[in-house]
Amino acid sequence: MTLPRTAHRRLATSMALAMALGVSSFAVAQAADDLKDKQKQVEREVKGAQRDLDESSADLQAATARLDAAKGQLVTAKTQLATARGKVAVAQERDAEMQAELAAAEAALVEAEAALTQGQADAEAQREKVATTVADMYSEGDPELIAFSSLIEAESTEELTRRDGVRDVIVGQEARAYDELKAAEVLLQVQEQQVSDARDDVAAKRQAAADHLTLMQTLEAEEQAAKDSVVSLVIERRDAQEGARKARARDAAKLRQHLAEQKKIEEMLKRRAARALARQRAHARSQSSGSSTGLLLKPVDGYVTSPFGYREHPIYHYWGLHDGVDFGGGCGTPLRAAAPGRVVSSYWSDVYGHRLIIDNGAMAGVGVATIYNHASSYNVGVGDQVQEGQVIGYEGSTGWSTGCHLHFTVMANGKAVDPMPWF
Known part of the structure; x- marks a missing residue:
């Protein structure tokens, strides 16, 4: 099975970052194999799922x-x-x-x-x-x-x-x-x-x-x-x-x-x-992106309902990236800042509902931003400085959603990456 073009770009980015951080070619190859295995696992999960919450x-x-x-x-x-x-x-x-x-x-x-x-x-x-x-x-x-x-x-x-x-x-x-x-x-x-x-x-x-x-x-x-x-x-x-x-x-x-x-x-x-x-x-702190960094706090008390990864959209049937992790928790559950940073954008999206973007600065040798989607509301706005663990809003079901949840995205140098290794 060939990797989608976006997956190739992610793989190339991971390899370049690993080399810049002094990781061995063996580790790079291992990371590539892990990525392929993870992609196949996600594909199996997607084929067995009826629909995503935000489909x-x-x-x-x-x-x-x-x-x-x-x-x-x-x-x-x-x-x-x-x-x-x-x-x-x-x-x-x-x-x-x-x-x-x-x-x-x-x-x-x-x-x-x-x-x-x-x-x-x-x-x-x-x-x-x-x-x-x-x-x-x-x-x-x-x-x-x-x-x-x-x-x-x-x-x-x-x-x-x-x-x-x-x-x-x-x-x-x-x-x-x-x-x-x-x-x-x-x-x-x-x-x-x-x-x-x-x-x-x-x-x-x-x-x-x-x-x-x-x-x-x-x-x-x-x-x-x-x-x-x-x-x-x-x-x-x-x-x-x-x-x-x-x-x-x-x-x-x-x-x-x-x-x-x-x-x-x-x-x-x-x-x-x-x-x-x-x-x-x-x-900059030199850490491998292939292992858990522990740099981010989980943004909500809830279990994962849909993981990060490539999948076929169940309605529109295009192959694309589910660019974050969906967390359950229940309507009104507090959303917390995963790391210190500044709110750089807050707006309404027909797809993601209420969105909030926080620039968290440089972490592990990359520029990190965190995005919060589908909230019922936020209590911070553009320009506000937030602290790690600060309540910034509440879980909701706005936009394309069938139930209250948080779609949480981590952006590394402007590209979406799997949030789980960052916790």
């Missing part, structure tokens, strides 16, 4: 959150629409089945009613037949008496036998007529029950069809609501994408402005460092 503006964070929410909701809405459409399709299939069942039940009812009408006509005809038969018999007298009289009047055995047969025919005809009437009435009762059952079946199927129609209307309303939700979320996602694009463009413009400001600050600090070194060259 983007609040506008872009809000726009991105809105876009993510719209995307997630759209997935859910599409699932709900597919489910609603499935329910409607099943309901439509069942509706067709129920309509067929209702039609069959109505046809069976028509058939049963026709059979009942015919049965009623047959029974009525049988009643008339019985009535006529009985009337004809009894108009001539009691059939039993007539038959008995004919038996008495018989003059021979042969005639007696014949007349007894006639009697049986007469009485049998009457009995058959009544049997046929009884059978017709029983059949009529069966047909009446069949019609009643068929009517009940039709009524039940009509009620079921009506209930199912209500269910289908509800499901179709749910499907339409799901369609409307999908359309609405598609529009919301489009608007959110446009909002995120505009916020990203605004951030990019601010970032370019910030880089231009940073360049000016670097040039100013280079000049101040050169002057400080010229004044104090004879008294």
